[in-house]
Amino acid sequence: AQSVAQPEDQVNVAEGNPLTVKCTYSVSGNPYLFWYVQYPNRGLQFLLKYITGDNLVKGSYGFEAEFNKSQTSFHLKKPSALVSDSALYFCAVLGLDSNYQLIWGAGTKLIIKP
């Protein structure tokens, strides 16, 4: 079955430190992977996606994600965290066996402390 796992409910990082939000997936065929962010009282916003090509994908607000096929992971990273990065982050994978609809992770709450 196709699935997405975000193993951490919450990640705490000090401002200025690097951050990583983890995502692993299970799909048949080549994966198409996405990260979205949700700020309080807002809808989700697209951050970045991997379709093909370079395994390191750069996105909005200085975020990047690394596609690792052997580990079936697509972790979100940022070299230096800002307090304003505090939000809920969702990983999603395009399910080719689910009529091309996104399969979502449960979300990871990222808290950046000053």
Next chain:
Amino acid sequence: ETGVTQTPRHLVMGMTNKKSLKCEQHLGHNAMYWYKQSAKKPLELMFVYSLEERVENNSVPSRFSPECPNSSHLFLHLHTLQPEDSALYLCASSQDQQGFNEQYFGPGTRLTVT
């Protein structure tokens, strides 16, 4: 802003009420979606419309009834809901319904069923 608006932002309704949620997208997209977001759970896709035609209905109870009168507007009609239907309902749009393109989300309607 994302170009997707939702009204109302908050709604409290009794189990015997009838209400409707409205979504409008100003992006010229061809696909629109309804999602249910509950705390610490993956987003649940409810309905997908492509060019005003419903293309996905993920086993949603009949007390939820969608309507898409044109490619810019999407409604979710609610009738005899249950307390477990309390959640954030998100509308989204994308260029097409194939899933490769990013989705643009509205801010959501926070629904409370009493």
